[in-house]
Amino acid sequence: MDEARSKLETQPLGWWVRSHGCNDLTLEHDDREVCLMGWVQYRRDHGGLIFIDLRDRDGLTQVVFTPDVSAQALEDAHALRSEYVLAVKGVVRRRPEDMINPNLYTGDIEVAVREFKLLNRSRTPPFLIEDRAEAAENLRLKHRYLDLRRPAVAGNLRLRSQVVHEIRNFLHSSGFTEVETPVLTRSTPEGARDFLVPSRLSQGHFYALPQSPQLFKQLLMCAGMDRYYQVVKCFRDEDLRADRQPEFTQVDMEMSFVEEEGVMSESENMIARLFKEVLDVELETPFQRLDYSRAIADYGLDRPDVRFDLTLKDVTDVVRGSGFNLFARAELVKALRVPGGAELSRREIDEYTDFVGIYGAKGLAWIKIKEDEWQSPIAKFLSREECSGLTEALGLEAGDIVFFQAASPEVVNNSLGYLRLKLGERFGLIPRDTFAPIWIMDFPLLEWDGEEKRWMARHHPFTSPKDGHMDLLEKEPGQALARAYDMVINGQEVGGGSIRLHTREDQERMFKALGMDLEESRNKFGFLLQALDYGAPPHGGIAFGLDRLVMLMAGCSSIRDVIAFPKTQKASCLMTEAPAAVSNRQLRELGIRLREAEKKPEE
Structure with a gap:
């Protein structure tokens, strides 16, 4: 042979x-x-x-x-x-x-x-080129060109291409102009870290790769472009998860002379058309609206999956004087009732206890509701009145299980919010092949950063506060709400945007609330402040995460499955072995010298 x-x-x-x-x-x-x-x-x-x-x-x-x-x-x-x-x-x-x-x-x-x-000819591939073949992800990423031959992975890229095609068709028909914005720009640190690019011609100075085209699209509104969009690469040097990459693609949009409803309506129509043309799925418009505070109260998360009905209940007042000290002392106590959940084994409950520990929880209290008793390590600490109050507040019935979390609001909401999703999977409560889009609105404008000891913009520092909330920036910054909106589908945030500050005075007040003095704000954002001085129109926009949107439409669990050549969770490319060391000659041309401790042996 x-x-x-x-x-x-x-x-x-x-x-x-x-x-x-x-x-x-x-x-x-x-x-x-x-x-x-x-x-x-x-x-x-x-x-x-x-x-x-x-x-x-x-x-x-x-x-x-x-x-x-x-x-x-x-x-x-x-x-x-x-x-x-x-x-x-x-x-x-x-x-x-x-x-x-x-x-x-x-x-x-x-x-x-x-x-x-x-x-x-071909060498024997390191894994079978077929969808049913099992291969470690690192092996697939090392030989990504082979992985892309598999029908499912190749199909994801064709789906992505079709999605981008439909988006462009819709936006062009709606009067948007596609404009490319710079990739080498100025570093304006706010939130995630910038990727920096050293300049050979201006040694000691650096460009930054854009985390988004935010400032440029606002400048395009100042320029009178009216309706702009771009399918754009963005870069963030941050820790990675299944739905994050150091480089990702956004569908970026900005409009002049609009309020929230104008941006949201245009976005809904685009997403509805996209799902119809690509998946033949009808999405009913307008999408449901939900306040941020209600989302946190009912679901624990600001990107809730509303395809199933499990909700959290605040029972702090019911157990305030409880003999169970953890309940009695806690800032917040919430409960999650799971109908029919009493079938869970102790092993499964222990696994859920370990799971909520990921989100800072120190444990997980629970009660199984039996016909003639409440089965739980904490049942003996609850009075008859407290049991009656919990039954009424939660609508408890025999066969249910109730999970409790008692701690700070952040720990309670995160741990029970993610536990809700896990239980939805366990009990088959989440309908498949169903898409439930929802808008989350009325976010806090600012949030306190304990490490920096200052207020930070929750979205970005160019977001306008709600009408009547500008004065709260000086008086009660934590109470100010933003004219911001996030689109969430099936628990995935697929897009987010806001109405922008469009006058210099208001933008400078925002910078001041974030701890920037006049000199710092003009040094970092002087070009924007100057542009706002020349008759900037009211404007707002939104950016959609293309990778996450395609992941959702393709039914995948990671955006790596819908990106041609993705990075690993350590931000490396196993195929090209990037990032890699560069020669001393290249470093000298850039005016860069590495610290000795950071050099690799081969250098």
Whole structure:
């Protein structure tokens, strides 16, 4: 066999022209001469016959080598292996009845090969090129070009392409102008870290890669562009999660002379059209609106999954004088009732206790409601009045389980909010193939940073406070609400935006509330303040996370599955081995010298 393989040499394509793709042929093409090109998916040797499933990006076609059509092609086909690249010429013919594959679009036909060209050989791949193959993610990322040959992963990229196409069509039809903004810009640290790029021509100075085009799109409004959009790469040097990457793609939009409803309505229409055209899913508009405070009260999170009904209940007043000291002393006590949840085993409850520890919880109290008793380590500490109050407040019935969290509001809401999602999965409460979009509004404008000892902008420092809340910046900054809005679908924040500050006076008041004096604000944002002085219109906008949106539409659990060449959770590319060291010559040209302790041995 090795000798046969060595005799089969690769050939140039020459004048051969592909006539069809590997997912095009049906009985309508019976008896037609065709030329297909692709990769060997499977090879089956049946003695006097060889069958090959030929694959391209669109699908599979079975090709067959037989002695009656071409004895030479049959002999040469013995050398073919998985992932070899072929061009085949032959005749389409109906498959025998017992060989029809109803699960394949081309399953009624096969191509009898007259001749073929071996265009390239392949080493044995480190994993099977098929969706059912199990392979470690790091191995897949190391050989991402092979992973992208798998139909599911390739399909995600085609879905992404279709999504971007529909978005552009919608926005162009709605009067938006696509404008590209700079990638090398000025560092204006606020929130996540910037990626810095040293300047060779201005040594000691640095560009920053944009975390978003926020300032430039506001400047475009000052320029009178009226409606702008961009599908843009953004960069954030922050810790990664399944839904974050150091470089990601946004669909960025900004509009002049609008209020919140104008931005939200345009965004709803775009998302509704997108889901209809791409997934054939009807989304009812307008989307549900929910205040931030209500979202936190009922769901614990500001991006709630509203596809199922489990909600949190504040029972602080019910157990304020409890004999259970943790309840009696806690700043906040909330309960999560799970109908029928008494079936949970102690092992499962212990696993949930470990789970909420991720979010700072020191434990997890629980009660199983039985017909004749409350089963729980804490039941003996609850008085009859407290049991009656909990039953009434929570609507308890036999067969239920109730989980309690007593701590600071942040710990209580986060731990029970994420536990709610986990229990929704466990009890099958989350409907599949359902999309529930919702707007979260009336966010706090500022939040206190205990490490920095100052107020920070919750969204960004260019967000306008709600009408009548500007004066709160000096008096009670924690009470000021923002003219901000987030779009959430199935518990995923897919977009967020706000109405902007559009006068210099108001923008300077915001900077002052964030602890910037006049000199610092003008040093960092002088170009923006100057632009606002020249008749900036009222404006607002929104940015959608394209990676997260496509992940949601594709039914994936990680944005890495919908990005062609993603980074790992350590922000490295296993395929190209980036980031990597650079030569001393490059460093000298940039005027950079590494500290000795940070040098690698090879340097």
